[in-house]
Amino acid sequence: MFSSRLQWQLEDNRLTRAVAARRAAGMPVLDLTEANPTRAGFAWEDAVLARALGSAGNGIYDPDPRGKLSAREAVAAYYRERGVTVSPEEIFLTASTSEGYGWLLKLLTDPGINGVLVPAPSYPLLQFLAQLENVNIRPYPLRFVEGRWRVDAAELAAAIDARTKAIFCVAPNNPTGSVLDERDRTVLRDAAQKHGLALLVDEVFLDYGREGNPVVSWAEEKTAPLFVLSGLSKVAVLPQLKLGWIVVAGPEDWRKEAMARLEFVADTYLSVGTPVQLGAEEILAAAEKVRTAIGQRLAANEAAVRDWCAASAHGLELLPREAGWYAVVRLPRGVDEEALAVDLAGRDGVLVHPGYFFDFAPEQGPHLVLSLLAREEEMRTALPPIEEALRRH
Numbered sequence: 001m002f003s004s005r006l007q008w009q010l011e012d013n014r015l016t017r018a019v020a021a022r023r024a025a026g027m028p029v030l031d032l033t034e035a036n037p038t039r040a041g042f043a044w045e046d047a048v049l050a051r052a053l054g055s056a057g058n059g060i061y062d063p064d065p066r067g068k069l070s071a072r073e074a075v076a077a078y079y080r081e082r083g084v085t086v087s088p089e090e091i092f093l094t095a096s097t098s099e100g101y102g103w104l105l106k107l108l109t110d111p112g113i114n115g116v117l118v119p120a121p122s123y124p125l126l127q128f129l130a131q132l133e134n135v136n137i138r139p140y141p142l143r144f145v146e147g148r149w150r151v152d153a154a155e156l157a158a159a160i161d162a163r164t165k166a167i168f169c170v171a172p173n174n175p176t177g178s179v180l181d182e183r184d185r186t187v188l189r190d191a192a193q194k195h196g197l198a199l200l201v202d203e204v205f206l207d208y209g210r211e212g213n214p215v216v217s218w219a220e221e222k223t224a225p226l227f228v229l230s231g232l233s234k235v236a237v238l239p240q241l242k243l244g245w246i247v248v249a250g251p252e253d254w255r256k257e258a259m260a261r262l263e264f265v266a267d268t269y270l271s272v273g274t275p276v277q278l279g280a281e282e283i284l285a286a287a288e289k290v291r292t293a294i295g296q297r298l299a300a301n302e303a304a305v306r307d308w309c310a311a312s313a314h315g316l317e318l319l320p321r322e323a324g325w326y327a328v329v330r331l332p333r334g335v336d337e338e339a340l341a342v343d344l345a346g347r348d349g350v351l352v353h354p355g356y357f358f359d360f361a362p363e364q365g366p367h368l369v370l371s372l373l374a375r376e377e378e379m380r381t382a383l384p385p386i387e388e389a390l391r392r393h
């Protein structure tokens, strides 16, 4: 009866069960996996949203497969402010980044036949997004060498075969916070050109680089076939509005053909609502305030994690974060990261993600991933029990 495109793991895992049991007993949970900004104290004021979403014109349905021009111009302005030239013509609006992945996989792959390469460690949803399109996935590792995460050219090449159609890149990456520098971009660009592949570059965390060190978008690429994915979820901290976008970059002839075909996909769905498109300009223009507030939270929480790691009796290493919302803590070899997380959740009510959740390779050792979006008080309260739990493991 049901499709086998997913493995449909319907049972809760040990960690989810431990948290559910604690919540069922009415006991508190300090959630250091919180990734929903609207639950972490960063909700926009209702009045501001009501004004932005209450445009005259909401009553009229006037669809454009790429999305309303005024909204695409607002997205183009967003890139212009970051020194990147993108034409509104090259922008397709979607309901979310996730939907953008789905459209691009429909554009590029034949279900059941083709495959895509997915970075590891990275955003866990990528494998579901590919599997839901019935596309095979193969990981390519990111390696932490000489203090930064890198794409390994040989391992990337080894993962490519005749059925591969695209390479997913998350830049800045979730959860490692790593960006693609020119060396990594060259590796990816060369592989894409050599094997006729498209690069799908997820830049949702573009605006969360370190102060004074902004991350550079890849949306101006002219050499390799490339799509950039982003959206309001992180750019304006408004996941509930459901507005994402795809920028089609790459060589001009290829770009024209890709856009003509993508227009068919977009025209079939026409999925973005009118109010958010009409409000996009105002929302994007006002989003910096909330991003700044998040940046302050990230910095304060990261400082707390750094202090803890420095003072810890367990030789912890806080890996460098170039951007993004997560802290990655390397644990001493031999610690069972999953057992530690389950113990912490059940006994102390502290919820953290073990590294395997993001596909850290076992040979890279055990890790914990902490969301720096957590409230500062929660973060400070949660760190001593983690230190204590490490004594037991």
Ligand SMILES: Cc1ncc(COP(=O)(O)O)c(C=O)c1O
Residues within 6 Å of the ligand: 035, 095, 096, 097, 098, 099, 123, 170, 174, 202, 204, 230, 231, 232, 233, 239, 243, 244
């Ligand atoms: C790397 C990455 N891409 C995309 C998303 C989700 O974006 P959207 O809500 O636009 O689908 C997230 C959310 O956490 C993410 O971490």
